[in-house]
Structure formats: structure tokens, C-alpha cells
Amino acid sequence: MLQPRDRLIVALDVSSVEAAEAMVGRLGDTVSFYKIGYQLGFAGGIGFSQKLIDAGKQVFVDLKLHDIGNTVAQGVKSVARLGATFLTVHAYPQTMKAAVEARENGLRILAVTVLTSSDDADLAAAGYAFPVAELVARRAAQARDLGVDGLVCSPEEAASLRRLVGPDMALVTPGIRPPGSVKDEQKRIATPTAAILAGADYLVVGRPIVAAADPKAAAAAIIEEIGTAAKQSN
Ligand code: C5P
Numbered sequence: 001m002l003q004p005r006d007r008l009i010v011a012l013d014v015s016s017v018e019a020a021e022a023m024v025g026r027l028g029d030t031v032s033f034y035k036i037g038y039q040l041g042f043a044g045g046i047g048f049s050q051k052l053i054d055a056g057k058q059v060f061v062d063l064k065l066h067d068i069g070n071t072v073a074q075g076v077k078s079v080a081r082l083g084a085t086f087l088t089v090h091a092y093p094q095t096m097k098a099a100v101e102a103r104e105n106g107l108r109i110l111a112v113t114v115l116t117s118s119d120d121a122d123l124a125a126a127g128y129a130f131p132v133a134e135l136v137a138r139r140a141a142q143a144r145d146l147g148v149d150g151l152v153c154s155p156e157e158a159a160s161l162r163r164l165v166g167p168d169m170a171l172v173t174p175g176i177r178p179p180g181s182v183k184d185e186q187k188r189i190a191t192p193t194a195a196i197l198a199g200a201d202y203l204v205v206g207r208p209i210v211a212a213a214d215p216k217a218a219a220a221a222i223i224e225e226i227g228t229a230a231k232q233s234n
Helices: 016-029 038-054 068-081 092-100 120-125 132-146 155-165 192-197 216-234
Strands: 008-011 033-036 057-065 084-090 108-112 150-154 172-173 202-207
Touching: 008 216, 016 038, 016 216, 033 038, 038 057, 038 068, 057 068, 084 092, 084 132, 084 192, 092 120, 092 132, 108 132, 108 155, 120 132, 132 155, 150 155, 155 172, 155 192, 192 202, 192 216
Parallel strands: 008 033, 008 202, 033 057, 057 084, 084 108, 108 150, 150 172, 172 202
Antiparallel strands: none
């Protein structure tokens, strides 16, 4: 059973290691899991991940790998050596297969099915024969069959993906907004409660925490909401 605190992943979307260190310091013991993406990752964030891991935090490396199999495999091994918990790859069969075969040291691979910024017209323009919903389902099934550990999905997709992939894959949902908070540019949002009830295992939350006047209180309120929703869903 996951503890509510370990189901919240804070997106450290800041542009320097100094800013990240300050935020992690403010959040203290309240937060146990951080996501590092392009913005911080390419500004020293991978080295900083090592510090977080050494300090007992879990790290989600969100660099969405996609390349020839050998390159993906070597990248996965490097991330595994860091001691990261999650790493994203794009949900292309060759990429997922290479990542799953190369993972070690407890690293779990998450697949990104279709970026939520794409709609049906974007997929057609990129040469795909499927609308978004069908491509998401097709890639999720491929991920499951290849032994991928989890999927990144919108809270809206979580319930149908849970039915499709079964209980074992981790569903990780961004697009979370606590009741009454601003949407930013997120289009498909859900409250922490709705995401947990839809079957999400982990919630990724950025601005509602890192841009809050009191980030620690914002994180604590979300963890409390996760705990209440988890009890309801049992
Ligand atoms: O600030 P906010 O809570 O919107 O941040 C959400 C985080 O999740 C960001 O790091 C963003 O890149 C990521 N993400 C997302 N939507 C996806 C995949 C990842 O918002 N479909």
C-alpha cells in the first residue's frame, strides 16, 4: 500500500539548481517525490537528482526518451545508476522494448502514449492513421504487453486505461488542480480526489505547489486530500 505522501510527485519546474534547492528546502519532509523535466534537467538537474536521492527522496526523470534501441538502453542504464525511481519514454514499441530490457536498480519505466497537446488533427498532420483516443489505447496495450511499468496519462483517461491495462501498471497523472485553483494552460484537469477515484496511483503537481505563497501548506493539503480519497476508493 502506497502512503498518501508517496503518491504526490512535485514537478520541480524551475530553471536553476539553486531555485530547486530552495524549493526542496521549503517543502522539507512534507514531500518525498520530485519530477525533473527538461527545464531543470538541462540546467544541472540530473546532478541535483543524485543529491535528492542521497537525501532519501524519490526522483522521476521526465526526459521522454526516444532514439534507436541501443541509445535508449544506454540512457536508461545511466538513469538507473543514478537511483531514480521513474523514467519516461515515448510509447514506440522499439523504444519501450529497449527501455524495459535495460532497466535495473529498481528503475521503473513509464510510457507517454500521446502528448496531451496533440489533437486528432495534429496526429493526422504528423502522418498517423488513428485519432488520439485510438492511438492512446493502442500504445497503452503495447506498453502493457512489453512489460512497461506504468503510463503517464491525463486524469480523464485514467479510468479507461485502468480497465485496459489492469491493476499492475502505475498510472501517473499530471493536470491536477486542487479545488478552487487556477487552471493555467492545462486543458484537461481534475482535482486530486477525482484523479485518485479514477484509478491514478501518482499525481504530478507543479504550479499549484511551486508557485503557491506557501508551497509546504499547499503540498500538505493535497496529500491530505489524497489520503481521504484513497480511503474512499478502498
Ligand atoms: O504546473 P503543472 O501542475 O501544470 O505541471 C504539470 C507537470 O506535468 C509539468 O511538469 C508538465 O510538463 C507535466 N505534464 C503535463 N501534461 C502531460 C505530461 C506532463 O502537464 N501530459
